[in-house]
Amino acid sequence: MATNRTFTMIKPDAVENNYIGGILKMINEAGFRIVAMKYTKLSAEAAGKFYEIHKERPFYGELVNYMSSGPIVAAILEKENAVADFRTLIGATDPTKADEGTIRKIYAKSIAANAVHGSDSDENAQLEGDFYFSKLERF
Ligand code: IDP
Numbered sequence: 089m090a091t092n093r094t095f096t097m098i099k100p101d102a103v104e105n106n107y108i109g110g111i112l113k114m115i116n117e118a119g120f121r122i123v124a125m126k127y128t129k130l131s132a133e134a135a136g137k138f139y140e141i142h143k144e145r146p147f148y149g150e151l152v153n154y155m156s157s158g159p160i161v162a163a164i165l166e167k168e169n170a171v172a173d174f175r176t177l178i179g180a181t182d183p184t185k186a187d188e189g190t191i192r193k194i195y196a197k198s199i200a201a202n203a204v205h206g207s208d209s210d211e212n213a214q215l216e217g218d219f220y221f222s223k224l225e226r227f
């Protein structure tokens with residue numbers, strides 16, 4: 089059954105390019121409510137742990153380096169059908185293949201530096217939210 093929450097990160101390239109405001113505006117205008125949010129930076133160790141499911145993929149090292157290269161914004165978002173609707177809002181992993189009007193089409197630089205993360209399942213949304221936020225940090 090679909091839950092009503094997903095997890096996102098605004099990635100280092102988008103933070104560096106001052107796109108936090110633009111991306112949050114798109115998220116709010118698409119009807120997502122912010123449940124939890126923080127501006128933080130992943131250590132290489134934490135990024136490695138967060139992306140452990142991709143450990144065997146050829147780009148894992150590059151991904152861990154990149155995700156620990158600068159600050160990010162992490163957030164839990166709420167909306168009906170949150171996981172699927174957020175994946176639609178962000179667009180394809182590769183911004184050259186992302187639909188017009190999606191966050192990645194507008195803000196992403198490359199397949200690696202692709203502006204935002206979005207959970208791919210309810211189960212991962214729960215795990216990823218728990219990675220960053222305690223119960224007291226959710227509203
Ligand atoms: P997703 O973020 O659209 O769910 P995943 O396949 O889960 O895409 O990959 C996780 C992240 O790994 C991507 O968002 C991107 O930053 C990075 N990534 C995916 N494929 C490649 C690639 O072919 N080269 C470099 N980085 C990649």
Ligand code: MG
Pocket residue numbers: 206207208
């Ligand atoms: Mg993914």
